[in-house]
Amino acid sequence: xxxxxxxxxxxxxxxxxxxxxxxxxxxxxxxxxxxxxxxxxxxxxxxxxxxxxxxxxxxxxxxxxxxxxxxxxxxxxxxxxxxxxxxxxxxxxxxxxxxxxxxxxxxxxxxxxxxxxxxxxxxxxxxxxxxxxxxxxxxxxxxxxxxxxxxxxxxxxxxxxxxxxxxxxxxx
Ligand code: AR6
Numbered sequence: 001x002x003x004x005x006x007x008x009x010x011x012x013x014x015x016x017x018x019x020x021x022x023x024x025x026x027x028x029x030x031x032x033x034x035x036x037x038x039x040x041x042x043x044x045x046x047x048x049x050x051x052x053x054x055x056x057x058x059x060x061x062x063x064x065x066x067x068x069x070x071x072x073x074x075x076x077x078x079x080x081x082x083x084x085x086x087x088x089x090x091x092x093x094x095x096x097x098x099x100x101x102x103x104x105x106x107x108x109x110x111x112x113x114x115x116x117x118x119x120x121x122x123x124x125x126x127x128x129x130x131x132x133x134x135x136x137x138x139x140x141x142x143x144x145x146x147x148x149x150x151x152x153x154x155x156x157x158x159x160x161x162x163x164x165x166x167x168x169x170x171x172x
Contacts, residue, residue: 004144008137008153010166015156016044021112022066022076023156024103026120029058029081031065036123037158041077045070049077062098066106076112078103082121085128093135096121100139108148116154119162129165137169 015023015037025041028034031053033042042049048070056079059065064080080103083095099120107115117136121127133155140153155170157163 004141005170007144007151008140008155008170010155010157010163010170012157012160012163014040014158015116015118016040016072018116018154018156019073020114020116020152020154021074022078022107022110022115023069023072023074024064024115024117024120025077025079026118026123026125027059027079027081029061031056031059031079031081034124037118041072045072045077053079062095062102064099064102064106066110074116076107076110078106078112078115080120082125082127085121085126088128088131092121092127093131096127096132096135097139100136101143104140104143104148104150104153108150113149113151114154115150115152116156118156118158119165122162129162130168133162133165133169137166141170 052067061081067077069075080099083092155166
């Protein structure tokens with residue numbers, strides 16, 4: 001029996017370079033690209049990604065949709081829409097938790113065994129980092145403990161301070 005911690009990895013990297021079954025994009029409801037990690041993913045994946053996204057009809061906050069990886073090393077991209085943080089009382093924690101759950105459900109449904117998440121909502125959408133990492137760690141751990149077929153979940157951090165925040169909440 002493996003503990004959840006054995007399947008969780010924290011790395012500092014540009015998520016577009018990771019060789020995993022799926023990377024997660026912190027998108028907006030249009031799914032038509034933007035700044036931050038979304039912009040980086042669209043640039044690296046190429047125009048085929050935007051063309052595929054145009055057929056998806058957007059995505060509500062807290063939900064997720066899947067596309068091919070196009071020019072990325074990852075086979076799939078799971079686009080999820082995190083909440084814009086206001087004061088924490090507008091359903092933000094539940095919506096952020098839902099992003100992780102829905103992304104992992106879609107992953108399993110598409111035979112994804114290795115998946116990398118950026119710190120959803122922690123950039124342009126302003127979610128406080130420590131609070132977001134606590135939610136991410138709890139959701140991912142709970143999902144692994146359900147026994148679903150997932151081998152590795154990577155928290156992909158863009159900087160050392162983000163990695164330190166994950167290390168506070170995830171027992172490596
Ligand atoms: N690899 C890994 N992490 C990254 C990368 C990268 N290449 N680039 C940025 N990050 P953000 P949000 C980190 O702003 O807060 C877009 O315009 C970044 O340091 O990308 O959910 C969308 O279209 C931060 O920790 O996403 C939406 O409109 C984390 O990724 C809006 O931004 C998330 O920051 C979504 O805002």
